[in-house]
Amino acid sequence: MKITAIPQLYRNLKRWREILAVLRRYGLADWLSRYQSLPFRDSFKDSSGVPLSQYSSEERVRMALTDLGPTFIKLGQILAARPDIVGPQLGNELKRLRADVQPDAIEKVRQTLTKELGEQYLSQFQFIDPNPLATASIGQVHRATLNDGRHVVIKVQRADIERTVRQDMEVLGGLAQLAERVEGFAAWGPCQMVSQMSTMLQRELDFGRERQNLEVFAEMLSSQSTKVVVPKPVRELCTRRVLVMDELAGEPLSKVLSDSHHGGVLTVDATLDGERHQLSESIARIYLTMIFDEGLFHADPHLGNLLLLRDGRLGILDFGMVGRIDETLRESIEEMMGCIATGDQNRLTRLIRRIGDAPPTLDESLLAIDVAEFVGTYGRQHLSDFDLTGALNELSDILHRHAIQLPSQSALLLKMLISLEGTLRELGAGFDSLDIVHQFVRKSMLRRLSPRRRVRQARRIYLEAEHFFEVVPDEVLTLLQQARRGEMRLTLEHQRIGPTVNRMVLGLMASAVFLGSSLLLAMKVPPLLFPEQSVLGMKEMSVFGLLGMMMSFSVMMWLLLAINRSGHLTRSNED
Incomplete structure (x- = not known):
């Protein structure tokens, strides 16, 4: 550890003790769970008195993150989107993380609003509900009414959450530096992982980014479909810590489905087979349009973030986390799906290595065997029998087993597809979602062969070649001059010497x-x-x-x- 880190360590000493105490408690419980005959095996218990040794390892990780507080809950939710790192089993368990935190008192909310909107902010509102509509680890939401009668919701950042996140990220950075010294952990690049998570958390803390996302998606979806609505932000009342947006009048699909079940049978008119089929197909097409046509997608399509509005339209909430994929990555994904369909395991193996960050110790023969088995299992399934969630989870397991890390946006896309498939299954979609995927892939392949794309590609290649021929002669001359003067130097760096x-x-x-x-x-x-x-x-x-x-x-x-x-x-x- 560097000397410059000592003040930071002293500043966060109390938090270090708290984190290490929780990790020690759950770590000892995990170790004791392996020995059935120990008399003190059940000495560590949860808040309800159940011995921790009776839970699975994945459940203990989730419980430990919950005990560590909002920052670690949010980090767990981010890791749930990285099954290539944590594995499908732990990733699925981390999806259950929910911030069971007490809401800030209305006095603290008012202090934040005063600080962000000014002393006269109340003049903008007729009413602000003191009871929160929803509470999360980073913020909480209150209903309100503007002076013009417009019904809105106010998303307010929790008091001192930025300081808490900064402190916890400093502690995690220290733990990552220690993990870099352990060969088993170093392969995953803990410091780089913490740095990426810190960036994602900082983006979620900036409600200004979410406001921009709302505006971008509103414009994008309005040109694609009139059946989708996203909340419209009130720009003049939005800041970095406060987001005011339209309230969508409707019910979350999770509540609609739970209210619709009676003895296991859907009974409400709004969820009859025909309407559920139409709603499911609409959701699938919307999200696949985001991926294959726009390269910009809403990253968390679970039932709680999807609303069924009173006029029958679909509402989408929570744009704090969105994903972007460039044209090259999108084309690689299309090629991978084509390889699965045609059974081209060699090409699929090369694509996995090209997209992911493979470790130097990768056993390519074992990877080829796993990919061949994957293609043999899912490449010959009929569209009506295809298990998209199973295929994505097994692909995540292969990546995790061979320590191949995906770029953050690729992993976010993988998580989104798994969540989308789960949402469609919950809706009881009576259609073949994979058939729609194939329609978009065929459309994308035709777009790749279009003359416009070929012209754009030729122009890019020409510009790159022009730059190459302009720069290379000067670089070659510089090298020759250095060699003539005897100034050529060769630097060799041996790893782990x-x-x-x-x-x-x-x-x-x-x-x-x-x-x-x-x-x-x-x-x-x-x-x-x-x-x-x-x-x-x-x-x-x-x-x-x-x-x-x-x-x-x-x-x-x-x-x-x-x-x-x-x-x-x-x-x-x-x-």
């Missing part, structure tokens, strides 16, 4: 001590052991020589064991 050099130096020192000790013993340098009579054949043994021999022998044995543990003792166990 430090431990090797340390072991070599330690081995040389142990050998030198061994030789010196041998001389001390041979020359009988005092002080001596057994100077008068022989004991077990030993007489006049130099104390320093004997100690030196024992120390050098211990160091040599330790080096031998360390090299053996690293797997590089003999040629047969080299990577």
Whole structure:
């Protein structure tokens, strides 16, 4: 740890203790759960008195994040979108994370509104409901009415949440630096992961970004369909910590479905088979249009964020997290789906490696076997029987097993597709959602072959070639001039050479001590052991020589064991 990190460590010492106490508690419970016969195995219990050892490892991780507070809950929700890192099982468990936090008192909400909108903010409103409509880890929502009678909702950031997030991210940064020193964790790049999460959290803390997203999606969806509505923000009343937007009059689909079940049978007119079919198909087409036509998508399409409005239209909420994919990534996704359909496992393997960040130790033969099995399982399924969620989860499992990390936007897209498929299943969609996917893929493939795209591609290649031929001659001349003047330098950097050099130096020192000790013993340098009579054949043994021999022998044995543990003792166990 760097010296510059000491003030930060001291500043967050209390939070460090709290986090380590929670991690120690759940870590010990996880360790004890492996031993059925221990009498104190059930000593750690949750708030309801149930022993933690009775929960699965994934459930204990979720419970630990819940105990650690809002920042870690939000981080868990972000990790739920990265099944390539945490695996499908833990990812599915983390989706259950909900911020069970007490709402801020209305006095704190008013203080935030005064600070953000000014002392006269009440003159803009006829009424503000003191009871929150919804509460989350970062903010809470209140109903309100503007002076012109417009019904709105106010999303207000929680008091001191920015300071809490900053403090927790500093602690997580310290933990990530420690994890970088552990070979098993270092492969996942913990520091880079924490940095990405910190960026995502900072974006969610800025309600100004969500306001921009609302405006962009409103314009985009209005040109695509008149059956979709997103809340319209009141720009003059929006700041970094306050977001005022239209209230959509309707019910969340989660509530509609729960109210519609009676003995397991849907009975409400609004959710009859024909209307559910139409609603499900509309949702699928909207989200696939976002992906394949716009390259911009709403990242969390669960039932709570989708509203069924009174006029029958669909409302979409919560644009704090959106995803963007560029044309290259979109084309790669289209090619991957084509490879699955045609059974081209070699091409699919190359695409996975091209899109993802593969570790240097990747076993390509094992990856090819897993991909071949994946294609064999899902490539021959009929569209009506295709399990999109199962396919996406198995693909996530393959990525996790081979430590292949996806770019953040690719992982967000994967999470969105899994969530979308789950939403359509909850709706009981009576249509083939994969057939719609194939329609969009065929449309995208035709677009790729269009003359307009070819002209645009040729223009890009021409501009890049022009830049290349302008820059390269100067660079070549510079290299030739440096070589003529003898200024050419070649810098080689060997990874992980430090431990090797340390072991070599330690081995040389142990050998030198061994030789010196041998001389001390041979020359009988005092002080001596057994100077008068022989004991077990030993007489006049130099104390320093004997100690030196024992120390050098211990160091040599330790080096031998360390090299053996690293797997590089003999040629047969080299990577």
